Structure formats: structure tokens, C-alpha cells
Amino acid sequence: xxxxxxxxxxxxxxxxxQVTLSCSPIxxxxxxxxxxxxxxxxxxxxxxxxxxxxxxxxxxxxxxxxRQFSNSRSEMNVSTLELGDSALYLCASSLGDRTYEQYxxxxxxLTVT
Amino acid sequence: QKEVEQDPGPLSVPEGAIVSxxxxxxxxxxxxxxxxxxxxxxxxxxxxxxxxSGNKEDGRFTAQVDKSxxxxxxxxxxxxxxxxxTYLCAMTPPETTGRxxxxxxxxxxxxxxx
Numbered sequence: 001x002x003x004x005x006x007x008x009x010x011x012x013x014x015x016x017x018q019v020t021l022s023c024s025p026i027x028x029x030x031x032x033x034x035x036x037x038x039x040x041x042x043x044x045x046x047x048x049x050x051x052x053x054x055x056x057x058x059x060x061x062x063x064x065x066x067r068q069f070s071n072s073r074s075e076m077n078v079s080t081l082e083l084g085d086s087a088l089y090l091c092a093s094s095l096g097d098r099t100y101e102q103y104x105x106x107x108x109x110l111t112v113t
Numbered sequence: 114q115k116e117v118e119q120d121p122g123p124l125s126v127p128e129g130a131i132v133s134x135x136x137x138x139x140x141x142x143x144x145x146x147x148x149x150x151x152x153x154x155x156x157x158x159x160x161x162x163x164x165x166s167g168n169k170e171d172g173r174f175t176a177q178v179d180k181s182x183x184x185x186x187x188x189x190x191x192x193x194x195x196x197x198x199t200y201l202c203a204m205t206p207p208e209t210t211g212r213x214x215x216x217x218x219x220x221x222x223x224x225x226x227x
Binding site for chain 2: 004031033035042043044045048055056058090092094099100102103104105106107
């Protein structure tokens with residue numbers, strides 16, 4: 001079974017631009033969570049989607065948003081990019097509503113210049 | 114102060130050594146406790162997860178949880194150079210606030226010398 005895939009793997013953007021990252025969960029998984037990983041703050045939870053509904057949101061500004069499609073694929077968007085948004089963005093998928101295990105993708109490395 | 118504290122290391126051990134990795138936490142509401150391994154330029158890989166206090170063993174790995182002390186550990190027996198990675202502890206909040214909103218420790222970098 002294929003794992004979690006994320007596209008693109010690397011991205012360079014300029015301050016003020018916006019960016020959209022994509023995540024395809026493991027086949028059959030209905031939950032997708034997004035995390036930001038930086039050297040200073042570590043891994044931080046952004047939000048979770050389950051059956052196209054946002055279930056939970058971390059402590060990030062409204063510039064960070066996401067959505068989930070009917071096939072469970074998810075996208076996250078960051079508008080008005082700041083230098084501090086440079087990070088590895090990780091997507092994790094989980095089977096269903098009563099499961100705790102999350103399986104991570106390889107991440108998208110975003111660099112904001 | 115962070116909710117989850119983890120020594121960043123690096124921790125360097127010889128091949129075959131027993132490795133002990135630890136995290137402490139302050140939020141007694143955390144429910145599930147997990148250990149992830151992350152190789153350079155890769156996403157975290159789930160190693161083990163536990164719910165209750167006590168030990169859970171899987172091959173060379175043993176996870177230990179002491180809820181009364183708010184302390185969790187991961188032991189690696191017969192460590193191998195391939196175990197060289199960053200190890201992250203993670204915890205889930207109460208079900209009412211979203212069981213998949215993990216809170217991570219900062220990670221401990223482990224190097225196993227051949």
C-alpha cells in the first residue's frame with residue numbers, strides 16, 4: 001500500500017506571495033492532519049480534516065488554511081507569506097475517527113525569501 | 114515552559130548499547146503517548162504508542178509510561194548504526210479536543226557509532 005504523498009517536495013516563494021501544498025493520504029484513510037516543523041519551534045499542529053470537515057485547529061494565524069476533498073486528499077494554503085513561514089510542512093493521515101496512529105508523508109520544504 | 118520537554122542531545126553511543134530516551138510533560142490530560150523516529154530529510158515514522166502506565170515491548174524497542182510522574186521513556190536494545198536518527202515523543206490531548214492534534218517534544222538526536 002502506498003504511503004502518504006506530498007507535492008511539491010521543495011518550494012521557494014517570495015514574501016507576500018501565497019502557496020498551496022497538496023497531500024494524498026494512505027488509501028482508505030479519512031483523516032488528514034498538517035504540521036509545521038522548524039528548528040526553533042519543532043513540530044507544531046496546524047489543523048486536522050476528517051470527511052471534508054475541519055475538526056481541530058492549532059494556534060496559527062488565519063493566513064494558514066486548508067481543505068479536504070471527497071477523495072480525502074487535502075490541501076493547505078498560506079497567504080501573504082512571511083520569512084518565518086519557512087519550514088517543513090508535514091501531512092499525516094489516519095484511518096478513521098477512533099484511531100490515534102498517524103502516518104506522516106515526507107513533507108514539503110518551503111523556503112520564503 | 115513547553116508542555117513537553119525532551120533533551121535535544123545529541124546522544125552518541127557505541128553499537129550494541131542500550132539507549133534510553135526520555136520526555137517529561139506537564140499536562141496531565143494527555144492520553145496517548147507515542148514515539149516517532151525521523152531520519153534526515155524524511156517524515157516522522159511511528160514506532161510505538163501506549164495508553165496506560167507501564168511497559169510495552171516491540172522487538173528491540175520498549176516504551177514506558179509513568180503517568181504519576183508525567184514521564185515517558187523509550188529504550189532501544191542492541192542499538193545499531195541504522196538507529197541513528199532523531200526520536201520524537203508525542204502526546205494526544207483528551208478526546209474532546211481532538212485526538213490527532215499531537216503535541217511533540219523537540220526531539221533527541223541519536224548517533225550510534227559502529
